[in-house]
Amino acid sequence: MTHYDRVEKVSNFLKNKINFIPEIAIVLGSGLGKFADEIEDRIEVPYEEIPLFPKSTVEGHVGKMIFGKIAGKYVVAMQGRFHLYEGYDVLDVTLHVRVFKMLGVEKLIVTNAAGAINFDFKVGDLMIIKDHLSLFSPSPLMGANDERFGTRFPSMGEAYDREMIAIAHEIAKENGIRVQEGVYSYCQGPMFETPAEIRALRGMGADAAGMSTVPEVIVAVHSGIKVLGISCMTNMASGILDIPLTHAEVMETGKQIEKSFSKYVREIIAKL
Helix, strand or coil: CCHHHHHHHHHHHHHCCCCCCCCEEEEECCCCHHHHHHCEEEEEEEHHHCCCCCCCCCCCCCCEEEEEEECCEEEEEEECCCCHHHCCCCCCCCHHHHHHHHHCCCEEEEEEEEEECCCCCCCCCEEEEEEEECCCCCCCCCCCCCCCCCCCCCCCCCCCCHHHHHHHHHHHHHHCCCEEEEEEEECCCCCCCCHHHHHHHHHCCCCEEECCCHHHHHHHHHHCCEEEEEEEEEEECECCECCCCCHHHHHHHHHHHHHHHHHHHHHHHHHC
16 A cells, blocks of 8 residues: 555545535644644544554543634644654654645644743743754655655745744734744654753754654645644753753643643634
8 A cells, every 4th residue: 555545545534524624734742732622513533543543652642633613714633643753654653744635734733842942932932933953854755756745855945834924923912922933953752852962953043842743844845735833842951951851841831831822823723
């Protein structure tokens, strides 16, 4: 079975579960899954029920695809994503983005929990992603290119859509929400980065580091989907504070900001 066949089979299964075309997809990162409660007229599909689909194994990632409406718009949300550190390959961790495209999705909002590298950032800040670093990780586009998915050499010159970024800033200003803007660095994990790695990433221009998102964005751009990325600063990156980093800290910060985060993303969707 080719990867295209796999995507098509998953897409056809999900199309039989819904009677609409979702225009916006949302991928919810660690500690941010409660946003899915905002979805109205919801149809929940556990990953376990989807043929040829990966299963989420990380705490804070419920493992459901949820269809419905937010602010009058048809959406699909991933309540939990997949990571290379779970043992999946790069095609597995981006499969859902290919499926989104085949379902008719035109815009993607990717969210994540990240460690703040920029000294001006604070725990709890939201960062609108303007660009990313992914120099040492496998590309989801390696191997033979299927033109049905996209071109062989897609440009990443504007991976994050400028119009969607402008809307995100506008909504933040209107609602008094503190947001930053910066560069997200993708690190494979599952270990948190070393202080030396964080210093190197800061020198390359990174403002935050995390273990997800970039493979999904690459595939979305390859597919012609417009992308908005939002990172929640759930901790200061390694070496900035003299305390050990834990996933529990990530989850706790996510819980603290879930209400303001949910309102923020809902308002953005209303404007898209």
